[in-house]
Amino acid sequence: DVQMTQSLSYLAASPGESVSISCKASKSISNYLAWYQQKPGEAYKLLIYSGSTLQSGTPSRFSGSGSGTDFTLTIRSLEPEDFGLYYCQQYYEKPLTFGSGTKLEIK
Amino acid sequence: EVQLVESGGGLVQPGRSLKLSCAASGFTFSNYYMAWVRQAPKKGLEWVATISTSGSRTYYPDSVKGRFTISRDNAKSSLYLQMNSLKSEDTATYYCARHRAMGMEFDYWGQGVMVTVSS
Numbered sequence: 242d243v244q245m246t247q248s249l250s251y252l253a254a255s256p257g258e259s260v261s262i263s264c265k266a267s268k269s270i271s272n273y274l275a276w277y278q279q280k281p282g283e284a285y286k287l288l289i290y291s292g293s294t295l296q297s298g299t300p301s302r303f304s305g306s307g308s309g310t311d312f313t314l315t316i317r318s319l320e321p322e323d324f325g326l327y328y329c330q331q332y333y334e335k336p337l338t339f340g341s342g343t344k345l346e347i348k
Numbered sequence: 349e350v351q352l353v354e355s356g357g358g359l360v361q362p363g364r365s366l367k368l369s370c371a372a373s374g375f376t377f378s379n380y381y382m383a384w385v386r387q388a389p390k391k392g393l394e395w396v397a398t399i400s401t402s403g404s405r406t407y408y409p410d411s412v413k414g415r416f417t418i419s420r421d422n423a424k425s426s427l428y429l430q431m432n433s434l435k436s437e438d439t440a441t442y443y444c445a446r447h448r449a450m451g452m453e454f455d456y457w458g459q460g461v462m463v464t465v466s467s
Binding site for chain 1 (some may be wrong): 352392393394395398407409410443445448451452453454455456457458459460
């Protein structure tokens with residue numbers, strides 16, 4: 242199985258700052274990588290797929306980069322609504338696997 | 349608006365069975381692969397099952413293969429998960445999710461339903 246590692250389980254930042262969340266795959270997954278956001282009381286939301294393609298409705302301050310084994314989700318100029326949990330997921334092969342999540346909190 | 353609403357969760361004893369349902373609306377259900385994803389308390393996400401548009405193909409991870417069965421009724425825009433021989437480690441919130449067209453990512457998720465396996 243492809244193991245997905247999000248090395249930071251917790252990240253604190255202030256509104257207006259930029260942050261990066263990393264995700265590492267245990268083997269090359271090309272660009273078959275998605276990012277999700279979860280906020281309390283809300284459904285999971287797909288933010289980015291194919292490593293860097295913004296899902297419809299995702300604000301342009303979000304961006305994704307990387308291919309192979311190393312990926313990054315960057316949020317420029319944090320807004321209050323950006324705080325929550327972020328997960329990466331590989332879909333290069335089954336079983337589909339997720340990272341352990343990074344909680345982004347307000348500093 | 350795409351909506352996925354799960355039901356059927358609850359408390360069940362180890363070794364027993366439970367069937368989850370997901371009512372879909374706001375899109376042409378029969379055109380999309382569908383899936384179940386779960387999240388144990390204070391744990392990460394785990395993919396549980398995927399079914400093709402017609403229901404002819406299903407996919408499972410080893411952790412549930414042989415115990416769980418995903419199915420769908422396109423006429424009713426409904427997705428199901430039959431869970432047999434339940435174990436304590438199956439305790440989780442179960443999410444119904446839609447696969448993005450032509451992809452294995454999940455572009456819409458339900459709010460989830462809790463399943464607790466305990467004696």
